[in-house]
Amino acid sequence: MARTIEIAPSILSADFAHLALEIEKVESADADLIHLDIMDGHFVPNMTIGPPAVASIRKITKLPLDAHLMIERPERYLDDFIRAGANWISVHVEADAHLDRSLRYLGENGIKAGVAINPGTSLNLLEEILPMADYVLIMTVNPGFGGQRFIESSLDKIRKLKKIIASNEYRARIEVDGGIGTENLQQVIAAGADIIVAGSAIFSAQKNADESVRELRRIAECQA
Numbered sequence: 001m002a003r004t005i006e007i008a009p010s011i012l013s014a015d016f017a018h019l020a021l022e023i024e025k026v027e028s029a030d031a032d033l034i035h036l037d038i039m040d041g042h043f044v045p046n047m048t049i050g051p052p053a054v055a056s057i058r059k060i061t062k063l064p065l066d067a068h069l070m071i072e073r074p075e076r077y078l079d080d081f082i083r084a085g086a087n088w089i090s091v092h093v094e095a096d097a098h099l100d101r102s103l104r105y106l107g108e109n110g111i112k113a114g115v116a117i118n119p120g121t122s123l124n125l126l127e128e129i130l131p132m133a134d135y136v137l138i139m140t141v142n143p144g145f146g147g148q149r150f151i152e153s154s155l156d157k158i159r160k161l162k163k164i165i166a167s168n169e170y171r172a173r174i175e176v177d178g179g180i181g182t183e184n185l186q187q188v189i190a191a192g193a194d195i196i197v198a199g200s201a202i203f204s205a206q207k208n209a210d211e212s213v214r215e216l217r218r219i220a221e222c223q224a
Contacts, residue, residue, distance in 0.1 A: 005220040006032035006195045007213055008066055010177070011057075012048065013146045013199035014209075020060045022209055026202065029213035033066040033088065035177070035197045037146075038081070040071035043095050044144035051077070051084040058085030066197075068116060068177065070143050071095065075102045082109055090114030090137045090175075093125050103132045114175065118143065119151050123161055133172040135195065136161060140188075141178030147200045150179030155191045162192030182215060189223040196220065 009031050014022040023034060036054060041047040058065060064087035071077065074091040075098060081089055089111050091102050099115060106113035115129055116137035126136065138158055141148035158174060165172050173194040180188055181201035188196065202212040 003189075003194065005189060005193075005223070007216050007220065008033035008035040008175070008195055008197045009202045009209070009213060010035040010037060010146070010197050010199035011203070012037040013203040015203070019057070022203060023057070023061050023063075025208060025210040026213050027061055027063055029210035030217065031063060031213050033064050033195070034061055035199075036065055036067045036086070037143075038067055038069045038071060039144065043072045043092065044070045046144045051080040054081060054084035054086055064088060064112075066090075066175075068114075068137060069095075070116075075105075078102065078105060082106075082111060086111065088112040088114060088135070090116045090135070092116045092118070093129070094118055094121055099129045100132065103129065107132070107134075119154060119157075123157065123164070126161075130164065130168070130170050130172055133170075135173045135175050137175040137177060137197075138193075139178055140176050140180065143178075147204065148179050150184055154178075155187060158188065158191035158193055182219060185216060185219045186223045189220060 009026040037048050039046045039048040066088040067081050067086040068090050096102050103113040112134040114135040114137050115133050118139050140150050140154040175195035176193040177197035180198050202209050
């Protein structure tokens with residue numbers, strides 16, 4: 001059976017002056033999720049949006065909102081992002097000392113619970129939490145800024161995680177984020193990725209955002 005590959009445009013690269021239009025374009029092209037990069041200037045060297053902005057975005061799209069919390073002690077803000085309308089929330093293994101509690105709390109509140117991991121962090125740290133995760137977000141660049149080059153060694157990391165999930169029959173899917181575009185999408189999917197986050201490849205490309213989503217979709221369907 002063919003895998004279902006989901007496309008999640010990351011609005012970090014979108015034109016915030018025309019954000020509603022940008023989201024409308026990718027929604028019309030059948031994007032599956034809207035990916036929200038939440039940064040606090042501490043865990044990563046950048047600051048982006050918070051719960052009020054997420055609540056505003058919730059009003060302009062019916063697509064699930066995928067909030068990637070790149071913040072210190074994310075457990076303090078789970079309720080804020082749940083109330084704001086996030087449907088998926090991922091917290092970093094490097095930032096949350098109580099992953100078990102956070103993932104359980106998200107699940108109890110009807111949220112897809114994800115755990116994110118940086119390029120330099122070993123998959124070994126996920127061993128105890130994997131049975132609880134709905135998805136694992138593998139960062140394929142060092143988080144903090146859009147437009148970075150894909151880290152090639154991430155392909156091995158994706159393959160290893162896919163084997164771990166399959167051999168244990170875990171439910172977790174694999175989301176990947178960073179430096180992914182038409183030139184490497186086939187490799188990323190072949191390695192085992194299920195959910196593709198793309199920012200610059202969609203919103204900063206020469207083509208319109210909707211055309212970019214459709215092109216990524218064509219590649220994904222051929223590979224899956």
